[in-house]
Amino acid sequence: MKSKPVLLNDGFNNSHFRSKSKRSDVARGFGDYAFLTLSKHPRIVMAKLKGGFPHVAINVPVGAFNGHAFDLCRYNVAMARRTPSSPTGGFLESETNGRYYEDKSLPIAREDADKSALLKRHYPLGTMIEVLVVDELQLPEQTTVSCYSEDDFKIVKNILEKLNVLWSIRLVSPPGEYNRKLKYVNEIQLFIEKAIDDPIWRGNGLEYDKV
Known part of the structure; x- marks a missing residue:
């Protein structure tokens, strides 16, 4: 997993x-x-699966974060409407909401005590908590990939074998409707094949928000 500056x-x-x-x-x-x-x-x-664009879930073991800096945020960073500059002002700081650091427009949990308080309060409620990894995170061999169709399972298996990656793969039921569309599948497979065959290739702008 890499951040935008690392990818650039x-x-x-x-x-x-x-x-x-x-x-x-x-x-x-x-x-x-x-x-x-x-x-x-x-x-x-769930929305993208319903729209027919294939996805898988990459499940990262907790041990991958040992010794690596990360923060937690209980708000949707891209979509949250309240920030300190909005008419209603930003969200209040607290041990369960997080605190403002540097130039952040949303509170985050950085200290262990605040992370524990945020998780204890919001994880049981089903709040979507974002895990914010500084720079990049190496995914270990214990990583697993959850696939929502047998055809996706076969594609992932082929990719991992070609890359000699020892992650586990499992077939699971989709979390709602999965209207898998062949048009999107073909675009993704072409993208993957090109990326594997040409390691210095840097993509063609394929994005699920544009299809």
């Missing part, structure tokens, strides 16, 4: 980032993070 340094350009959120991430002070979530079934993933 690796030669990717802005077309590689999600168009609907990349500007707000940076404007709100979160541009240096790679984003993960504790939610098993984020609403945006």
